[in-house]
Amino acid sequence: MTYSYKRIVERIFGNENEAEREQAQKLLGWLVCARRPLKWNEIQGAMSIDVEGQTVDFEDGQLVLDVQELCGSLVERLSGDRIELVHSTAKL
Numbered sequence: 001m002t003y004s005y006k007r008i009v010e011r012i013f014g015n016e017n018e019a020e021r022e023q024a025q026k027l028l029g030w031l032v033c034a035r036r037p038l039k040w041n042e043i044q045g046a047m048s049i050d051v052e053g054q055t056v057d058f059e060d061g062q063l064v065l066d067v068q069e070l071c072g073s074l075v076e077r078l079s080g081d082r083i084e085l086v087h088s089t090a091k092l
Contacts, residue, residue, distance in 0.1 A: 008072045023047065023063060024070040031075065037084035043067070 012028070015021040030038065030046050038046075048061030067075050067083050076086045 005074065008074050012071060012074075020065065020070060023065070027063070027067060027070060028074070031083065031085050034084070037078055037082035040081045040083060043083055 012024045013021065015024065026047060027043065030043065044062045045056075045058075047063055048056050048058045050057065050061070063070070067077065074086055075083055077083055
């Protein structure tokens with residue numbers, strides 16, 4: 001991981017706002033594991049899933065902040081409302 005990516009990840013994981021930190025971590029988990037860029041509505045659906053509670057809550061689970069507010073320059077928005085990591089080296 002390059003130094004700039006490391007700084008961004010440290011900022012995300014050091015966010016004092018627990019809800020934002022957890023959302024960013026969950027979002028990055030989905031993006032790192034995705035084989036293709038995810039559409040915004042797919043991300044919103046994925047973020048609404050509570051695996052531990054085995055529930056889906058579309059009202060309270062969706063992201064309110066933009067992905068770049070949560071994850072900084074680690075992510076980018078592509079045409080077609082798709083989101084992906086800015087570069088494959090960010091997965092390292």
